[in-house]
Amino acid sequence: MTFAVMRRVVKLPGVFAAWYGDDLAYTESLLVSPKILRKHFFPWIEELVGIAHAAGFPFIMHSDGRLWQVLDDLIALGVDALP
Numbered sequence: 001m002t003f004a005v006m007r008r009v010v011k012l013p014g015v016f017a018a019w020y021g022d023d024l025a026y027t028e029s030l031l032v033s034p035k036i037l038r039k040h041f042f043p044w045i046e047e048l049v050g051i052a053h054a055a056g057f058p059f060i061m062h063s064d065g066r067l068w069q070v071l072d073d074l075i076a077l078g079v080d081a082l083p
Helices: 001-008 034-054 068-077
Strands: 018-021 059-062
Touching: 001 034, 018 034, 034 059, 034 068
Parallel strands: 018 059
Antiparallel strands: none
């Protein structure tokens, strides 16, 4: 369902970027291991990034917490910004 929503949102007038938020970490560490994120969550993010980029929009992802362990992964997935 999230993919369908993203496909609709990028077609709306006035949209100039795709924003997605999901907390992956807290102040000390990730909520789950990088292995779990890479296997179960990042393919999903990669699809959302692809939808946004295909529409010509940057993909902005918000997550609280310490993301250092997976920062390279997020960059490789095509995440354009982490505010």
